[in-house]
Structures are given as C-alpha cells and as structure tokens.
Amino acid sequence: MHLFYQPGLGYSNPVEFLSEDDSRHAIKTLRLGIGEIIAVTDGHGNQYTAVITKADARRCLFRITNTQTALPRPFSIRICVAPTKNLDRIEWFVEKAVEVGIERISFFFGQHSERRVLKLERIEKIAVSAMKQSLQSFLPILDEAVPFGELLKNISEKQRFIAHLPDDEPAVHLAKLATIAGQYAVLIGPEGDFSEKEIQQAVAAGFRMVTLGPNRLRTETAALTACQLLNFINA
Incomplete structure (x- = not known):
C-alpha cells in the first residue's frame, strides 16, 4: 500500500x-x-x-x-549536528537517519562551522519523503540552526554525549556508555571540530565525551553512526 x-x-x-x-x-x-x-x-x-x-x-x-x-518508541534519539559546507551531505544524513529511526534532529552553528546559513524547507521535504519511503507514522522534529551555546540551554535529554576524543584519558565508545530505553542527545561537531571552549561548555552541561570507533569520520557519517548505534543497542 x-x-x-x-x-x-x-x-x-x-x-x-x-x-x-x-x-x-x-x-x-x-x-x-x-x-x-x-x-x-x-x-x-x-x-x-x-x-x-x-x-x-x-x-x-x-x-x-x-x-x-502507533505508540512512540520506548527510547528517543536526538542528534545535534553542525551543518556541513556541502549541504548534500547533511541532506543525506537526514534521509538515512529518518529511515533508520530518529525522533529529533537539531542543527547548530559552532565556532569552526563553515556553513552559517541553513534553510529547513528542503530538509523537511527530504525527511517527509524518507518517512513515507520507510512506512513510518512519526515525522522527526527538525530544529532551526542556532548558536552552540543556545542549543545547550534547550536540551532536556538525560543521556548526553559529545563525539570528541579527549587528549588526556582513554576514549569510551558510545555503545558502552549509553544504556537502553534512554533519552539520548548526541553532539556532532562541524568539519573543523568543536573548539576547546565548546567542549568545556558541553562538559559543564552534562555531556560525556565518547568515541564512535577507531576511524576518523566525516560529520554526516559520525551523525548517522551515532544514530545507528543507539538504535542497535535498543533493538
């Protein structure tokens, strides 16, 4: 049908x-x-x-x-990501994340962001198309891009993670820190990564630094990987 x-x-x-x-x-x-x-x-x-x-x-x-x-899922995934310079990449992430399963996508501009303008109209169409393609009944929330500091003030999820490798301690994999049936928020930085100030802000806001694996990932790949991992541990 x-x-x-x-x-x-x-x-x-x-x-x-x-x-x-x-x-x-x-x-x-x-x-x-x-x-x-x-x-x-x-x-x-x-x-x-x-x-x-x-x-x-x-x-x-x-x-x-x-x-x-349909009933909402017993867990929720929110990926907070800085838009990429090449908009096709972030559109690809939105399409695939919706197909895999995600409740909310929030965009932010960081200190090292190369893109400073993001229009949601086309992204919304891609999300709707992916929802229909995957035969789902829930359309994820798509948030307008805001400065990083403003984003942190509006996150209520209990399990908070930032994809960043600390210099002075062993990295912990997201799949090992996240517990099932949680409300997750994951921060994914821009191509230039988070600034030191942004990392400090995130840690102060309760975010834990995690790795997504041994390889260095592009922004959109890291965002989708985090989404897939959280879906997997709740499967």
Whole structure:
C-alpha cells in the first residue's frame, strides 16, 4: 500500500485531500484511480486507511475508512549536528537517519562551522519523503540552526554525549556508555571540530565525551553512526 503525508487529519472531517505534490505523485506517477486504497499519515503516529474519491492530480480527494495509532518508541534519539559546507551531505544524513529511526534532529552553528546559513524547507521535504519511503507514522522534529551555546540551554535529554576524543584519558565508545530505553542527545561537531571552549561548555552541561570507533569520520557519517548505534543497542 502506498503511504502519503497530510498533517492535521482526523475523523472530525472525514473527507480529506492530498497535497499537490502527493496528488500529482498518486495520480500521474502511480496512476491510482477512484476506489483505490491508500494509507495516509499525519506524522504524529496516526496512520489512516483511505479510499480515493476523486482522482485529481492537483487535489486528490479521499475518504478515511480506518485509523491506527502507533505508540512512540520506548527510547528517543536526538542528534545535534553542525551543518556541513556541502549541504548534500547533511541532506543525506537526514534521509538515512529518518529511515533508520530518529525522533529529533537539531542543527547548530559552532565556532569552526563553515556553513552559517541553513534553510529547513528542503530538509523537511527530504525527511517527509524518507518517512513515507520507510512506512513510518512519526515525522522527526527538525530544529532551526542556532548558536552552540543556545542549543545547550534547550536540551532536556538525560543521556548526553559529545563525539570528541579527549587528549588526556582513554576514549569510551558510545555503545558502552549509553544504556537502553534512554533519552539520548548526541553532539556532532562541524568539519573543523568543536573548539576547546565548546567542549568545556558541553562538559559543564552534562555531556560525556565518547568515541564512535577507531576511524576518523566525516560529520554526516559520525551523525548517522551515532544514530545507528543507539538504535542497535535498543533493538
């Protein structure tokens, strides 16, 4: 069954319609017609079974026939990452992280960041596409990029980690420090890494320094690796 995204659905208004992009995809690309069954999610855990009532490529109408509500996962993953200079790399991370499973992605600008502007519109579209592709009912929260210090003030997760190798003590792997069924927040620095001041700020805010393995990883690779590791220990 094909999955589409339409926020704000509900039985209070049982006849709904797909967005223009999804309408065009359903009618022009998939060649769906009146009477065919589709699945639609609102991105908040609700997935609706619906039947197409008007096969219009600009405004495809449907009628909801059933609904199922998924429970949130018993753990949550928040990756906080500095946008890369090449935006394609951070878009790749968002796509793959959503497919693997993630609750929140927060962007920040660090002292050594090479990119200082980030527009969420395209990233949101990539996240929606990945959610539909992987047949999920929850769309992760995507936070606007803020300065590093401001980000630290808005993190409430209990298990906090910063991917950085300390100079004066053995590195501990993320998989060894994270405990199952937790609320995780992981900081991933820019191409130029965190500054010493930022590391001190993070440690003061309760973040523990961790390694993701013996190899030096690109920003987007490190972010996805952390996401995968946390999903794995909770599998």
